[in-house]
Amino acid sequence: MGIVAKQSKLNAIYVFTGFAIGGITNIIFPRWFGNNLELLGIIQFVTTYGILFAQFLNMGSHMIIIRNYPAYISINNTNKAFFYGLFFPLIGLFLFGIFMFFANEFFFELSSKEKINYPLNELAMVIFLITCAMTYTRSIGSIAVAKMRTAYITFLNEVFIRVILFICVILYFNTQLSFGTLLWMHVIAYFIQFLLVLPASGFEIIKKESIPGKQEIKLNLLYGLFAMFESGASIVINRIDVIMLAALLSIEIIPVYGFAFALATVLLLPARALNIATVSIVSDHYHHSRWSEIEDLYKRSASIQFVIGALIFLMIWISIDELFMFVPEIYSAGKYAFLFLGVSKLFDLFTSINGIIIQVSKWYWYNFIFNLILLLLAIITNIWLIPAYGVTGAALATAISIFLFNLAKTYFVYKKFKILPISSKMLYTLILLLALTPVEWIDLEVYFIWSILIKSGMTAIVFTLLCYFFKVSEDLNKMINQMILFRK
Numbered sequence: 001m002g003i004v005a006k007q008s009k010l011n012a013i014y015v016f017t018g019f020a021i022g023g024i025t026n027i028i029f030p031r032w033f034g035n036n037l038e039l040l041g042i043i044q045f046v047t048t049y050g051i052l053f054a055q056f057l058n059m060g061s062h063m064i065i066i067r068n069y070p071a072y073i074s075i076n077n078t079n080k081a082f083f084y085g086l087f088f089p090l091i092g093l094f095l096f097g098i099f100m101f102f103a104n105e106f107f108f109e110l111s112s113k114e115k116i117n118y119p120l121n122e123l124a125m126v127i128f129l130i131t132c133a134m135t136y137t138r139s140i141g142s143i144a145v146a147k148m149r150t151a152y153i154t155f156l157n158e159v160f161i162r163v164i165l166f167i168c169v170i171l172y173f174n175t176q177l178s179f180g181t182l183l184w185m186h187v188i189a190y191f192i193q194f195l196l197v198l199p200a201s202g203f204e205i206i207k208k209e210s211i212p213g214k215q216e217i218k219l220n221l222l223y224g225l226f227a228m229f230e231s232g233a234s235i236v237i238n239r240i241d242v243i244m245l246a247a248l249l250s251i252e253i254i255p256v257y258g259f260a261f262a263l264a265t266v267l268l269l270p271a272r273a274l275n276i277a278t279v280s281i282v283s284d285h286y287h288h289s290r291w292s293e294i295e296d297l298y299k300r301s302a303s304i305q306f307v308i309g310a311l312i313f314l315m316i317w318i319s320i321d322e323l324f325m326f327v328p329e330i331y332s333a334g335k336y337a338f339l340f341l342g343v344s345k346l347f348d349l350f351t352s353i354n355g356i357i358i359q360v361s362k363w364y365w366y367n368f369i370f371n372l373i374l375l376l377l378a379i380i381t382n383i384w385l386i387p388a389y390g391v392t393g394a395a396l397a398t399a400i401s402i403f404l405f406n407l408a409k410t411y412f413v414y415k416k417f418k419i420l421p422i423s424s425k426m427l428y429t430l431i432l433l434l435a436l437t438p439v440e441w442i443d444l445e446v447y448f449i450w451s452i453l454i455k456s457g458m459t460a461i462v463f464t465l466l467c468y469f470f471k472v473s474e475d476l477n478k479m480i481n482q483m484i485l486f487r488k
Helices: 003-033 037-057 061-074 079-102 104-111 120-146 150-174 179-201 214-248 251-287 291-317 320-326 329-350 354-359 365-417 425-441 448-470 474-487
Strands: none
Touching: 003 037, 003 150, 003 251, 037 079, 037 120, 037 179, 037 214, 037 251, 061 079, 061 120, 061 214, 061 251, 079 104, 079 120, 079 214, 104 120, 104 214, 120 150, 120 179, 120 251, 150 179, 214 251, 214 365, 251 291, 251 329, 251 354, 251 365, 291 320, 291 329, 291 354, 291 365, 291 425, 291 448, 291 474, 320 329, 320 448, 329 365, 354 365, 425 448, 448 474
8 A cells, every 4th residue: 555554554553552452451450359339430531431431522623633634744833733732622611621520420410320339529520531632642743644744643542542541550469559549540551642642743832823714714623623523423322331231220330241342343453554544645635635545545455354254254253152261151132242342333335435534525514414313323223222222232233333334434435435344355355355254163172271262273274365356455465575585
């Protein structure tokens, strides 16, 4: 993919490193916390709401910066990016701070069916401060993304913050630290992450002559609001299951669902590594009307993302029962939650960068419409399915929402740009995926770790070789050929 491939190389390394760290913590934390699910649930509750609120409270400044940065470069006024990155989030954060100060009891009554055994005022402050740090990390960090300095940002988001939080939990279990201290260590960690974003963004003092005019601010504010609701609603759709599990059942069920969710999220690793670089590339192509390049990127992104995602899904699903042996038995309730979530993530990869294409175009506001409708659908399906099926119902509701969300966006991109992410070779990947899935039924009757290594390892080799033979992805074959030549 040329530029995208070069930009994605370090991103991929950091994303997969972060995955390795996340995989370790997702296994160790349930074992350390044991059946004390409430404490682990509070940590995941706090970070979930921090991520959720941060998507809305940046006021769309991250997409304003990425969309307009090529134009700012052309007029030699990149200082404008910092105006939007610094001042736009202040509006949302100010209102959010007032709400959490005066109405935190109301917030916790809505967000958790059972009373949380922790001082609510302090918990509200923790959520607010984490949200502030996350909001500005995303907002100012988008300047580095626009400058194509994505690898460093990826390192901070995928590796640095995971390592720091892992160390915090280690200190908690090996010293006399209180649980409250652990939460405040999370706050400090996220603020350190924000401070480390500044060097990559090339922080500039905002000059008076660089402050945009009222008309420009008005247009970008409108765009930012749509971008805010688009990205925010997308996060809500992906997090509504966790939110509603706490609201309809208990905060203690969050870690059980979180384990299955973490396994399913692994499937998005290829997309996360690629899309970090892709968003700025698509913005640049659109700005210069390079439609053929956008179409080529659309198809090739879908192909490589889907084949790698399918491989990861197979490796996990085939050894799913053995993987749950690493954690307390109560977590095994998430087996079929992973199945539904995994299938939905595969469809997300299959439809590729449809949302990015819409967001940088003049039809950006359609993303808001799609998200609003599907958010309502996600809420309705969760209310319907969670009481009846628990964590599995939450996963099924999320799968339905993500499927319809991506189907709608893919159809829209086709109607407006006459391009689709689908290629005939992707059908081969789907057939191979379906053909190898039944390996999960095989019981080798050996120690579970050996079973994982044998079943997942052999399946991965067979799947990869067949994909290479059928040339399902040109980029995959190039990667394998480069590895072979390197070994020689």
